[in-house]
Amino acid sequence: MAQDRAPTRIQKKNRATILDAALEVFAAHGFRGATVDQIAAQAGLSKPNLLYYFPSKEAIHAALLEGLLDTWLDPLRDLDAQGEPLEEIIAYVRRKLQMSREFPRESRLFANEIVQGAPRIQDALRHDLKILVDEKVAVIETWMAEGRIARVHPYHLIFSIWSLTQHYADFDVQVRAVMGPEDPFNSAPEFVETLYRRLLSPA
Amino acid sequence: MAQDRAPTRIQKKNRATILDAALEVFAAHGFRGATVDQIAAQAGLSKPNLLYYFPSKEAIHAALLEGLLDTWLDPLRDLDAQGEPLEEIIAYVRRKLQMSREFPRESRLFANEIVQGAPRIQDALRHDLKILVDEKVAVIETWMAEGRIARVHPYHLIFSIWSLTQHYADFDVQVRAVMGPEDPFNSAPEFVETLYRRLLSPA
DNA sequence: GTCTATAGCTTGATAGAC
DNA sequence: GTCTATCAAGCTATAGAC
Numbered sequence: 493m494a495q496d497r498a499p500t501r502i503q504k505k506n507r508a509t510i511l512d513a514a515l516e517v518f519a520a521h522g523f524r525g526a527t528v529d530q531i532a533a534q535a536g537l538s539k540p541n542l543l544y545y546f547p548s549k550e551a552i553h554a555a556l557l558e559g560l561l562d563t564w565l566d567p568l569r570d571l572d573a574q575g576e577p578l579e580e581i582i583a584y585v586r587r588k589l590q591m592s593r594e595f596p597r598e599s600r601l602f603a604n605e606i607v608q609g610a611p612r613i614q615d616a617l618r619h620d621l622k623i624l625v626d627e628k629v630a631v632i633e634t635w636m637a638e639g640r641i642a643r644v645h646p647y648h649l650i651f652s653i654w655s656l657t658q659h660y661a662d663f664d665v666q667v668r669a670v671m672g673p674e675d676p677f678n679s680a681p682e683f684v685e686t687l688y689r690r691l692l693s694p695a
Numbered sequence: 696m697a698q699d700r701a702p703t704r705i706q707k708k709n710r711a712t713i714l715d716a717a718l719e720v721f722a723a724h725g726f727r728g729a730t731v732d733q734i735a736a737q738a739g740l741s742k743p744n745l746l747y748y749f750p751s752k753e754a755i756h757a758a759l760l761e762g763l764l765d766t767w768l769d770p771l772r773d774l775d776a777q778g779e780p781l782e783e784i785i786a787y788v789r790r791k792l793q794m795s796r797e798f799p800r801e802s803r804l805f806a807n808e809i810v811q812g813a814p815r816i817q818d819a820l821r822h823d824l825k826i827l828v829d830e831k832v833a834v835i836e837t838w839m840a841e842g843r844i845a846r847v848h849p850y851h852l853i854f855s856i857w858s859l860t861q862h863y864a865d866f867d868v869q870v871r872a873v874m875g876p877e878d879p880f881n882s883a884p885e886f887v888e889t890l891y892r893r894l895l896s897p898a
Numbered sequence: 899g900t901c902t903a904t905a906g907c908t909t910g911a912t913a914g915a916c
Numbered sequence: 917g918t919c920t921a922t923c924a925a926g927c928t929a930t931a932g933a934c
Contacts, residue, residue, distance in 0.1 A: 502899085521811060524728030528928065541900050543929065603810045603865075607803050608724060610868045617872035625873050642893075647874055648886035655862035656855055662806075663858070665813045669820035670828050671850055683851035690845075690893045705917085731910060744918050746911065 507545055509535050511559075514552045519600040522608070523553055554612065557605065560598055561616055567591065568650075571628050577635040578692055585653050585684050592661035593677050599661035625650060641692040649691075656684055710748055713738050714762075717755045722803040725811070726756055757815065760808065763801055764819055770794065771853075774831050780838040781895055788856050788887050795864035796880050802864035828853060844895040852894075859887055 499507070513535035517526040528549050532542045546552045567587035571580055592599055610617060629646040636643045660667060660676055667676050702710070716738035720729040731752050735745045749755045770790035774783055795802055813820055832849040839846045863870060863879055870879050 506899095522725045522728060522807070525725060525811070527926085529926095538901060539928085540902085540930080544899070547929095549928070600810050603806070604725070606869050607806045607810065607865050608728070610872075614868065614872065617869055621869070622873050622875075644889060645882050645886045648879075648883060650873075651862060651866075651870060651879075652859055652886070652890065655858040655866070659854055659858035662810050663854075665817065666809050666820055666824070667854060669813075669817065670825050670853075672825075676851075676854075679848050680851060683848045683855070686847060687855065687890070687894050691890050709917095730908085732908095741919060742910085743912075743920085747917065750911095752910065 503545070506537070510537070510542055510545055510552065511556060515556055515597050515601060518553060518556065519597040519604065522604045523549075523612075556601065557613055560601065561613065561620065564591075564598065564602065565621070565624055568624060568628055571631065573631040573634070577632075577640045578689065581632075581641070581653075581692060582685055582688055585657065585688055586681060588653060588657040589660070589677075589681055589684060592657050592659075596661035596664060599658050603658065603662040639694055642694055644691065653688075656687075706748070709740070713740070713745055713748055713755065714759060718759055718800050718804060721756060721759065722800040722807065725807040726752075726815075759804065760816055763804065764816065764823065767794075767801065767805065768824065768827055771827060771831055774834065776834040776837070780835075780843045781892065784835075784844070784856075784895060785888055785891055788860065788891055789884060791856060791860040792863065792880075792884055792887060795860050795862075799864035799867060802861050806861065806865040842897055845897055847894065856891075859890075 510531070514526075514531045516534055517530045520526075521530075526549075528539055528542065531549075531552070532539045535542060546555065567584055570587070571584050575583075605611075605613060625647070629650070632641075632646045632649065635641050636646070660680055713734070717729075717734045719737055720733045723729075724733075729752075731742055731745065734752075734755070735742045738745060749758070770787055773790070774787050778786075808814075808816060828850070832853070835844075835849045835852065838844050839849070863883055
């Protein structure tokens with residue numbers, strides 16, 4: 493921030509514009525592949541002006557990741573231990589798929605980071621992410637023990653939901669290259685719902 | 696190549712060493728994030744010596760991708776229309792998971808490329824990949840029409856196999872951050888096999 | 899707050915000795 | 917075939933005018 497006072501409207505607006513531009517560029521080229529020039533051009537600002545709002549390229553990237561991990565995990569947080577097990581999980585899958593559709597850039601930003609070894613968010617994965625997943629795995633295990641959903645490895649169940657749903661954002665070009673003009677998001681929801689109903693319906 | 700004659704043993708060995716080093720570095724940092732210096736160091740050569748074997752960084756990357764797409768699709772090519780449908784698909788999933796375990800660097804090389812829009816292999820995706828997938832989708836649709844496996848969207852079925860199996864290579868750090876010391880590959884095969892048996896067993 | 903100009907570094911690739 | 921030295925371009929970040 494340029495000053496210690498509360499940000500003005502212009503400052504808020506410019507920071508938001510920069511972050512949106514940076515999301516676009518980082519998602520498409522990775523941290524190293526993105527240049528400050530590209531981000532500035534995308535944001536409609538000069539390079540020094542952009543660096544007036546953020547001290548460095550690194551700082552822009554960090555600001556993006558920090559805000560995003562929380563948002564990204566919201567659908568899992570909403571998984572309700574008091575709800576009907578199968579429907580809760582299906583609803584989680586649907587929310588996750590919807591995020592891939594609405595926020596593919598955010599998904600690819602994370603994908604870039606994690607494929608390359610998560611050098612900047614490994615701590616967050618080991619702490620925040622692990623704690624949340626462990627908590628929800630406990631819920632799922634209870635449901636399985638009560639025979640309300642079929643028994644499968646709960647961690648792999650969650651990984652499968654992540655991989656399946658994020659695939660449509662992260663590997664979008666490949667999916668579309670194979671499917672042609674048909675929009676994958678038209679048919680994906682029904683497929684994933686069928687998959688998890690058959691996998692988890694009590695025997 | 697340095698000369699037009701057939702490569703000597705030393706040339707072959709050095710080219711192989713360079714490609715292996717480049718795979719390591721490109722997989723970990725992406726094309727733009729990798730430097731020729733890093734690759735040379737990893738290969739135990741000087742930078743000019745490396746560029747004696749390949750004309751440019753671009754050429755090394757292209758050589759890697761070219762050789763790899765074929766290998767990567769071999770498991771799908773092996774899907775046999777004459778075999779027992781469910782067992783053929785399960786065997787495909789197992790082979791694919793095994794490749795993620797044995798060749799995680801190759802998986803991440805592709806992941807980096809595709810997440811960033813596949814600028815260098817989009818043509819191969821639209822031609823070679825699409826042709827192969829369309830052919831195998833036809834086989835799967837026949838099986839479904841004959842009632843030998845349950846009916847699901849065949850393209851999404853294949854995407855699900857790719858995403859599920861490659862997730863263990865591409866998102867390895869995240870998987871391990873969540874699961875802790877336990878090796879995900881110990882329990883993954885059983886999970887994916889269960890998943891596809893329940894999804895595809897005829898009603 | 900925003901710009902032009904530029905410092906200072908990293909990187910891909912080449913020259914030329916051995 | 918392999919090296920040291922180096923060039924030219926591209927990059928992040930800053931200086932300083934307005």
